[in-house]
Amino acid sequence: MPDSTQNPAAIADTEFQAPEAPRRTRLQEAWEELRRNGLALSGMVVFVAFFLVAVSGLALTSGVDPLLDPAQIRLQEKLRSPLSMPNTELLSPEETPALGIYLLGTDDLGRDVFARMLQGSWVSLTVGFVAVGISVLLGILMGGVAGYFGDLSIRSDHILAAFIALAGVVIAAAGSPAIGAALLAAGTAWIALTSRGKRPAALGGVSVDTLIMRFVDIMLCFPSFFLILTVVALLPASIYNIMIVIGLTSWMGAARFVRAEFLSLREQDFVTAARALGVSDWRIIFRHMIPNAVAPVLVSATIGIATAILTEAGLSFLGFGVPPPHATWGNILSDGKRFIFDAPWLTFVPGIAILIVVLSFNLFGEGLRDVLNPKLRER
Amino acid sequence: MVSFIGRSVIQKAVTLFFVSVLSFLIIHLAPGEPSQVDPLNPKFTPEMVERFRKAFHLDKPLHVQYAFFYRNLLTGDLVSWKDNQPVLIKIWERFLNSLPLFIVGTLITWTLSFPVGIRSAIRRGGLYDRTATLLAYLLISIPGFFFAYILIILVVSRFQVPVIGMETFGLADASTIRMLMDRVWHLLLPSVLGATGGIAVLSRYVRSQMLEVEGQDYIRTARAKGLPEEQVHYRHALRNALLPFVTMFGLILPGLIGGSVIIESIFSWPGMGRMAYEAILARDYPIILTVNFISAVLVLAGTFLSDLLYMVVDPRIRL
Numbered sequence: 001m002p003d004s005t006q007n008p009a010a011i012a013d014t015e016f017q018a019p020e021a022p023r024r025t026r027l028q029e030a031w032e033e034l035r036r037n038g039l040a041l042s043g044m045v046v047f048v049a050f051f052l053v054a055v056s057g058l059a060l061t062s063g064v065d066p067l068l069d070p071a072q073i074r075l076q077e078k079l080r081s082p083l084s085m086p087n088t089e090l091l092s093p094e095e096t097p098a099l100g101i102y103l104l105g106t107d108d109l110g111r112d113v114f115a116r117m118l119q120g121s122w123v124s125l126t127v128g129f130v131a132v133g134i135s136v137l138l139g140i141l142m143g144g145v146a147g148y149f150g151d152l153s154i155r156s157d158h159i160l161a162a163f164i165a166l167a168g169v170v171i172a173a174a175g176s177p178a179i180g181a182a183l184l185a186a187g188t189a190w191i192a193l194t195s196r197g198k199r200p201a202a203l204g205g206v207s208v209d210t211l212i213m214r215f216v217d218i219m220l221c222f223p224s225f226f227l228i229l230t231v232v233a234l235l236p237a238s239i240y241n242i243m244i245v246i247g248l249t250s251w252m253g254a255a256r257f258v259r260a261e262f263l264s265l266r267e268q269d270f271v272t273a274a275r276a277l278g279v280s281d282w283r284i285i286f287r288h289m290i291p292n293a294v295a296p297v298l299v300s301a302t303i304g305i306a307t308a309i310l311t312e313a314g315l316s317f318l319g320f321g322v323p324p325p326h327a328t329w330g331n332i333l334s335d336g337k338r339f340i341f342d343a344p345w346l347t348f349v350p351g352i353a354i355l356i357v358v359l360s361f362n363l364f365g366e367g368l369r370d371v372l373n374p375k376l377r378e379r
Numbered sequence: 380m381v382s383f384i385g386r387s388v389i390q391k392a393v394t395l396f397f398v399s400v401l402s403f404l405i406i407h408l409a410p411g412e413p414s415q416v417d418p419l420n421p422k423f424t425p426e427m428v429e430r431f432r433k434a435f436h437l438d439k440p441l442h443v444q445y446a447f448f449y450r451n452l453l454t455g456d457l458v459s460w461k462d463n464q465p466v467l468i469k470i471w472e473r474f475l476n477s478l479p480l481f482i483v484g485t486l487i488t489w490t491l492s493f494p495v496g497i498r499s500a501i502r503r504g505g506l507y508d509r510t511a512t513l514l515a516y517l518l519i520s521i522p523g524f525f526f527a528y529i530l531i532i533l534v535v536s537r538f539q540v541p542v543i544g545m546e547t548f549g550l551a552d553a554s555t556i557r558m559l560m561d562r563v564w565h566l567l568l569p570s571v572l573g574a575t576g577g578i579a580v581l582s583r584y585v586r587s588q589m590l591e592v593e594g595q596d597y598i599r600t601a602r603a604k605g606l607p608e609e610q611v612h613y614r615h616a617l618r619n620a621l622l623p624f625v626t627m628f629g630l631i632l633p634g635l636i637g638g639s640v641i642i643e644s645i646f647s648w649p650g651m652g653r654m655a656y657e658a659i660l661a662r663d664y665p666i667i668l669t670v671n672f673i674s675a676v677l678v679l680a681g682t683f684l685s686d687l688l689y690m691v692v693d694p695r696i697r698l
Contacts, residue, residue, distance in 0.1 A: 039516075170404060170441070171441070214394065214397075218394055218398050218401065220678065221395075222671065222674075223671070226670070226674070227405075229656070230405070230667060314523070317522075317524045318640070318641065318644065340528060350525075351528075359516055362516050362519055363516055
């Protein structure tokens with residue numbers, strides 16, 4: 001409508017026709033696309049169902065007097081097969097399961113596997129989401145800074161000073177706080193004092209991008225499962241350590257994606273326009289660039305949740321998982337392996353549960369990739 | 380080319396240095412000390428602990444320990460804290476045990492994934508493609524240890540062959556054929572398990588590469604001049620689709636070491652993964668750090684090799 005833009009006064013009088021371009025929102029379009037992809041859709045259904053199960057599992061099995069008690073030991077009822085009825089003559093009333101049936105059988109201590117699986121589903125869910133949350137945040141931060149501020153250079157004396165400060169922290173943690181604090185203070189003071197005023201180019205420097213991406217390279221050199229295993233084994237056993245360690249060792253992929261996206265977005269017209277309008281750097285990053293760069297991160301995050309659940313199960317299996325009174329799918333399975341011939345359900349129930357959940361996350365993630373990236377669609 | 384190699388080598392050396400520093404810090408800053416592993420053992424008198432700390436330089440500051448450690452590693456004097464064996468010899472023995480697993484696993488992965496991937500790309504959207512896709516996702520998603528137990532039950536109850544360990548105990552005077560078959564059975568399950576994830580990922584990758592090439596203009600040209608389908612797929616498309624896989628020869632190098640902690644401990648296979656696991660349990664820092672160091676070297680050497688191979692194979696890339 002060139003004439004109406006040329007004559008702003010006419011706009012008020014003319015009644016606008018509905019704009020011709022997108023009749024459907026992006027969400028509707030994505031939904032249409034997803035509906036055509038059967039595997040991805042079933043993945044999403046399981047995803048949602050798993051979420052509901054985990055939340056209801058938390059509600060039913062936690063608290064002082066839970067409805068389904070995953071820790072209730074009934075030695076007279078051990079290794080009962082799935083769908084068997086509890087023997088009410090042998091059990092006191094408070095020991096009988098609330099459902100009146102062992103849906104998934106009992107384990108070697110007579111604990112209800114169904115209740116333990118419910119409790120474990122919440123653990124798997126939180127491990128997956130928290131670990132991936134950490135890795136995605138770190139990845140976006142590192143990748144974003146590398147992609148957006150990549151051209152800035154850091155003076156090499158500042159890098160040296162930062163190393164001195166870091167060494168100070170390390171030494172302070174290692175046992176001599178006085179020397180450590182002195183080094184830390186010296187390093188930060190040097191940076192603070194010399195960063196005012198103009199940067200002397202003569203000292204030379206390294207660009208932010210190089211620094212961050214070399215760090216990514218360094219992190220990629222570690223064999224990831226082995227590193228996680230080492231750190232988890234050295235730290236005191238706790239579920240939070242596992243989440244944090246998995247998160248801290250898996251952000252490199254997201255950082256690379258975000259950096260690549262930012263490098264291309266940075267040159268595009270809408271960013272130049274925003275900058276010309278005087279929008280601040282951080283607002284450009286958060287308001288304009290991240291929404292455009294987040295699609296591949298979302299995909300890798302979905303698949304990352306699956307990987308984190310598998311990693312937790314693997315750690316529990318090796319005995320480094322969540323400490324015993326708490327049930328997780330990994331440690332139900334690893335406890336059950338001793339009874340694999342007498343009580344196969346102790347292996348198969350958690351194994352198949354992990355398989356289904358991980359599979360659904362993987363399928364949903366791959367489906368998302370197709371949905372969010374129009375270039376991959378079949379025409 | 381020469382300048383690329385030079386730059387790359389320097390860069391990798393710097394990376395390796397930082398990896399060594401970082402892994403050293405991670406290990407030594409973690410709470411607990413190796414000299415306190417067993418405080419209730421009456422043999423561990425304070426004098427013993429002191430002597431132990433002195434013998435392994437644990438009483439020195441961290442940077443001195445670091446220097447001692449890597450000097451010993453490079454001269455081959457490094458000994459395990461657990462049994463005073465030289466670390467490199469220990470790792471070498473275990474490495475020889477892991478090697479057959481790795482080779483057989485890699486062979487299975489590569490010989491299976493290419494036909495599967497190529498066929499699903501050619502029959503895109505068909506029944507074969509969809510089945511292969513679903514199977515690939517299943518293989519990625521199944522927890523390795525769960526799959527291992529299913530396979531063990533299957534093999535043990537169906538074929539009545541023992542599969543745990545490297546060979547059956549007490550078969551020393553059996554015939555050569557028996558012993559050979561025994562070794563093959565013991566090798567088969569762990570290597571199949573090690574290959575499952577690889578097959579799934581690689582076959583999907585082959586498929587997507589193949590699909591990408593099939594959409595190129597020169598494939599349309601080949602069809603347009605009336606070449607038979609066979610020739611279009613295998614002579615024109617496949618050759619170009621194979622390019623990125625040449626570089627993957629470099630990237631499988633790290634698999635030599637980081638591979639299979641879980642699988643080796645299920646099958647009590649005395650390989651590297653299991654040694655690393657035992658070292659972690661015993662807080663045997665020299666072994667943990669050396670395994671970590673070697674695997675970092677392999678990762679760096681692998682990427683370097685794949686860059687070089689790419690340059691040799693693909694004339695479009697000239698640095």
